[in-house]
Amino acid sequence: MHPPSSSRAFAHTPVLVERVVELFSTVPAGWIVDATLGGGGHAAAMLEARPDCRVIGIDQDDWAITAAGERLAPFGERAVVRRARFDRIAEVVAEVIDDTNSDQGVSGVLFDLGVSSPQLDEGERGFSYRHDGPLDMRMDRSRRRSAADVVNRSAAAELAATIRRYSDERYATRIANAIVAARPLRSTGELAKVVADAVPAPARRLGHPARRTFQAIRIAVNDELEILADSLDQAIDLLLPGGRCIAMSYHSGEDRIVKERFRHAVTGGCECPPGLPCRCGATPKASFVRRRSQQASPAEVEANPRAESVRLRVVEAIDHEAADRPEERA
Ligand SMILES: C[S@@+](CC[C@H](N)C(=O)[O-])C[C@H]1O[C@@H](n2cnc3c(N)ncnc32)[C@H](O)[C@@H]1O
Known part of the structure; x- marks a missing residue:
């Protein structure tokens, strides 16, 4: 049985969507690549916020x-x-750039990693310890190796x-x-059930005992x-x-x-000792927009529990030519 193919059944609330839109608000016009398209929630928000941008959405899951x-x-x-x-x-x-005869470049890329809520909730896909189903866990169902093989x-x-x-x-050894x-x-x-029974009783109180093993196998x-x-x-x-x-x-x-x-x-891969000028000639490609990772606020987690463990990181590509122009250096 295949999961339903309608977007109505594919209910996934995008995580940190306002933050993502805000972070892409400064990028030049061009293509934004959503490398983990899922149900298209982030992609739709980006298309709405940036009429001067287009989206290439990539996902390995046919659903x-x-x-x-x-x-x-x-x-x-x-x-x-x-x-x-x-x-x-x-x-x-x-x-895509070739097929669409586009003269625009890539102004943003988003990776929203892992699996979506509908993939987890559909027992038939075999991702979840909460819903019984076959031992599958393949995002791309044309691939041969499934969870049953592992x-x-x-x-x-x-x-x-x-x-x-x-x-x-x-408890990896006991579980294995x-x-x-x-x-x-x-x-x-x-x-x-096998995993839960293998974990000592006190550890079973810290969330579902099979959560980590399912994540690892996936x-x-x-x-x-x-x-x-x-x-x-x-x-x-890019x-x-x-x-x-x-x-x-x-x-x-x-x-x-x-x-x-x-x-x-x-x-740029520079490994010169910290505090000394770089002598290896490494060229940085990007700068941090924020050095530290960002997390969801308590309100965001309450509205969307998937946001609880998220860590968002962002870098910006350096404009080397602008840095070389005298007026930009002044
Ligand atoms: C967390 S969901 C993304 C949800 C999406 N941002 C939205 O707003 O609906 C992650 C998606 O990335 C896909 N995915 C994960 N790893 C992938 C990979 N290596 N290549 C392509 N797609 C991948 C999954 O199939 C899943 O649909």
């Missing part, structure tokens, strides 16, 4: 693409939607390493051994962290001077990568 396509249809040619993984961002942007085919040590690496789960002993597991309900199934650093680098390289890249992450593994790649863009 999201259908829903966002319907939602963005009223914007006509200002919204172009493509199903792809965001590690193909540079290629997709080049194709859970039923990995050796215990490999499974424990995956759970630990992608979720910092303290319990999963291996209970195999084959066929449903999210079975997996959630990240492994979708190669979420493996492709993130390169995708962020590609996004920053930006026009003054263009901005915003990344919103929802767990520490994602945020560490965003922080590191944004810092790399800001330093």
Whole structure:
């Protein structure tokens, strides 16, 4: 059974939407790439706020693409939607610019990482410990490896390493051994129960005991962290001077990568000792709009609980030519 394909069923409240719109309010006219389109909530808000911009929306999930396509249809040619993984961002942007004979460049890129509420809520997709369904968790359902493969085919040590690496789960070894002993597991309900039973009773009081394990398996199934650093680098390289890249992450593994790649863009990869002039000739590509990550306010979290764990980071592409013009240096 396939999930419903109507945007009415794809209810996802975009996180920090006003902040995102405000951060893109200064970027030059051009294309804003929404690399994680979901239901198109951020994309619609950006299209409304910036009539001089167009949006390229990318998502690897066919359901999201259908829903966002319907939602963005009223914007006509200002919204172009493509199903792809965001590690193909540079290629997709080049194709769209070519297909539309556009002479505009990229003024912004947004990454709103992870999964959407409808993906989690649809048991059939197999992402959630709260809804029983098949062990799937693939955002892109044309890919071969699903959660069932990770859970039923990995050796215990490999499974424990995956759970630990992608979720910092303290009881990763106990959980992995319990999963291996209970195999084959066929449903999210079975997996959630095996994990919950493997966790010591006091730890079961700290939120749902299977939350971290489900997150780790989802990240492994979708190669979420493996492709993130390169995708962020590609996004920053695409930006026009003054263009901005915003990344919103929802767990520490994602945020560490965003922080590191944004810092790399800001330093140009310079590794000269701090406090001394740079001698390695590194050229910064971007500057921090804010050095620290931003979080949601209590009011935002109350209105949209998904915002609770968000960390938003943003960098702006440097205009090297302006910095070289004498009048701009004065
Ligand atoms: C948090 S939701 C985005 C919600 C969206 N901002 C909105 O307003 O509805 C994340 C979306 O990114 C997609 N996604 C996650 N990783 C991806 C990747 N590597 N490539 C393409 N899409 C991805 C997911 O399928 C999901 O639809």
